[in-house]
Amino acid sequence: MTLSWMAWTWPTAIFFAVIFAMLVGMGVWEYVSPGGNPRVGILRFETTRGDRLFVSLLGAAFIHLAWLGLVGPDLWWALALSVVYAVGVFRTV
Numbered sequence: 001m002t003l004s005w006m007a008w009t010w011p012t013a014i015f016f017a018v019i020f021a022m023l024v025g026m027g028v029w030e031y032v033s034p035g036g037n038p039r040v041g042i043l044r045f046e047t048t049r050g051d052r053l054f055v056s057l058l059g060a061a062f063i064h065l066a067w068l069g070l071v072g073p074d075l076w077w078a079l080a081l082s083v084v085y086a087v088g089v090f091r092t093v
Contacts, residue, residue, distance in 0.1 A: 026053070029049075030049075036048045037049075042092050042093060043093055052093050056082075056086035056089040056090065057086075059086070060085065063078055064082065067081075
């Protein structure tokens, strides 16, 4: 039985490489600075690095879903917009 539906294309390999790099980076960051120094941002309650990561990932999911519904399957601009959103979340929230 072959798994022809699971084709490892270059975009798929790049996706998993980026995910792996993010996990390693966040692991090193957590090892060097545990907890992430909770702070109060524009939401007016204390957030940690993990909270800000969760908010940015949730926002990126909504950005991509809205992009798919409004524009179409070309998601490169949605990715760029999500990165800008995540940087904004980590700076201000």
